[in-house]
Every structure is written in C-alpha cells, then in structure tokens.
Amino acid sequence: MNERTLEGSGRASALAARLRLLQAELADRPAEVRAQELRGEIDRAAQGLSADDRAMLMAVLVEQFPRSADDAPVSRAAGSAPVAAAKVPPPAGPADTPNLAEEIAALWPMLTEDLRQQVRGALGPALPTPTAGGDVRAPEWRKQLGLNADDPVDAARAIELGLALMTLAVNIDRVVCGVWKDTNTGGDFKRAENLKTIAGQFLRQWQGAGTEKMQAEVNDLQLLLYAILKALQLFPTMFADRHLARFDPAVIMANTGIVGERGTSWFGDSGKAASAKCWEEYQRLMKDYDKNSLADEVKAMVTDEVYKVLRQRRR
Numbered sequence: 001m002n003e004r005t006l007e008g009s010g011r012a013s014a015l016a017a018r019l020r021l022l023q024a025e026l027a028d029r030p031a032e033v034r035a036q037e038l039r040g041e042i043d044r045a046a047q048g049l050s051a052d053d054r055a056m057l058m059a060v061l062v063e064q065f066p067r068s069a070d071d072a073p074v075s076r077a078a079g080s081a082p083v084a085a086a087k088v089p090p091p092a093g094p095a096d097t098p099n100l101a102e103e104i105a106a107l108w109p110m111l112t113e114d115l116r117q118q119v120r121g122a123l124g125p126a127l128p129t130p131t132a133g134g135d136v137r138a139p140e141w142r143k144q145l146g147l148n149a150d151d152p153v154d155a156a157r158a159i160e161l162g163l164a165l166m167t168l169a170v171n172i173d174r175v176v177c178g179v180w181k182d183t184n185t186g187g188d189f190k191r192a193e194n195l196k197t198i199a200g201q202f203l204r205q206w207q208g209a210g211t212e213k214m215q216a217e218v219n220d221l222q223l224l225l226y227a228i229l230k231a232l233q234l235f236p237t238m239f240a241d242r243h244l245a246r247f248d249p250a251v252i253m254a255n256t257g258i259v260g261e262r263g264t265s266w267f268g269d270s271g272k273a274a275s276a277k278c279w280e281e282y283q284r285l286m287k288d289y290d291k292n293s294l295a296d297e298v299k300a301m302v303t304d305e306v307y308k309v310l311r312q313r314r315r
Helices: 001-026 032-044 051-064 092-111 113-128 139-145 155-183 195-203 209-248 248-254 269-286 289-313
Strands: none
Touching: 001 051, 001 113, 032 269, 113 248, 155 195, 155 209, 155 289, 195 209, 209 248, 209 269, 209 289, 248 269
C-alpha cells in the first residue's frame, strides 16, 4: 500500500468515525434531517479532492457502510462528480466494539475540546468506575479483614474504604507528630508530619516516591504510635514506683535515721521530734520541684520508655 493509499484510507476512517458520531447525536431527529446532515458531512469531506481521491474515499465508505436498495440518491460536492450517499447502519452491537474504539481514536485528534467533553459525557454513565488496572488487590483485602477466599470485593467500595482509612491515617499522623514533638524534647528520633505529603507524591507517581517509600512512612508512623501507647500503658506503674522510692514514709524515716517503733529512734527521739525530722526531709526532697520540673520529669519518663520500645521493636 503506497503513501497516497494510506492517506486516503486514514481520511476515510476519520470520516466514518465522524459519521457514526453524528448519527448518534442525531438519533432523536427525523430520518430526513439525519440524511441531510450525513450528506452534508460527506460533501464537506469530498470537497476539494481529486476525482481519484473522491472515488477512493467513497469506495472505503461503501465497504464500511453497505447500501441497500432503498438508499437515498447520490449527493454532489461543489464542483465535483456525483458522490454516492452512504447509508449509515444501525448503532453497533458488542461485536463491533473494537471497530468503534478504533474509529473514536482516529477521530479524537480532530475534535474540539467541547466535542471531547460531549463524548466523555455520553460515555461516562456507561462505563464502570475506573480502578488502577482494575486491580483492587482483593486477596489482601480478604486477608486483612478476615474474609473468606470466595467473598466478593467490590472495587468502588474498596476505593471508598481506602480513602476513609487514608483520612484517618493523616489525622493520626498529625496528632502523633504533635504529641511527640512536645514530648521528645532532646531525643534523636524525630518525625515530621510527612504521610500526607508522601501519599500525594505517591499518587502523582513522583520519582523516588514509590511503594517502598510509602510503606516505610506508614511503618514509621505505626511504630511510633505503638511505642507511645505502650509507654502510656506502662507509665502509671513507673511513676508510682519512682514516687514511692523517694516519698514513701518508710523511705523518709530511713533517710532521717528513724527506725523501730513509731515515735522512737536509736537516739531516743520523741514522736514530735521524729515528725519534725521527717517533715524536714520531705521539704529537702521537694526543694527543687515545682509544676514545670515535675512536668519535665514526666515527659522524660515517657520519652525514655518510648525509646526502649522503639529499640526493642527495631531489633
């Protein structure tokens, strides 16, 4: 097939696609109006072509749109030989889908943006909600949610559920990062609120923001959240142990040399003198404490425990 034949075939395919689209747009119009519009489209396509090119154009159209005995008479392009008016067949069925797709693809570059929007609007209701390659990773959803192997996984709902979980994760990341920034005043394990940013880069297919980086970010957040919650679970017992190690009455009495029966000591102190000594010892222990220093101590205890958990989990 030479270059001229290829050009003529491409021209005819584009015209055929326009005719099919025009027929679909005029489906609710009278037959006379449809025929007139289709003839006009053919006339415009044939105008300015040589006789040989017009013949080639019509030959291809006749192959794509077979004529019946009651077809309309010929149509004439301005200044040209008579041009046969091809009859456009009824809307295509499932077997014609590949041809329709090829015709739309051939016509697409020639359409204005308004016409493209019309095509999208016409096709949109008939098409299913798109997914990434149609793959919603159903086996993994079943595994995570404890479903049976033959339970269906609806693609649209999987996307909706994934979006809800992403919203939750972003909000958790914001809260956890805020708490950790306030608590971890001097530690070396820092975490910025990155999940939202990296998730956006992942969806836009940024270089370096692939599955591995996205999963690493999720793992970091998960580990830090676990460590903080574990530290808070252990903190009441830790604080109680530390408090009693300093301020338990028995400890204070031992620090002042008061032992034995209540109110007595090796030095024969009276009850009043022993109480005074214990009070003085308590004041000495509390001398360097105030609201801020106690808050700092609590933060330090929680931070130390978080780091213990982090080190254990990272082994």
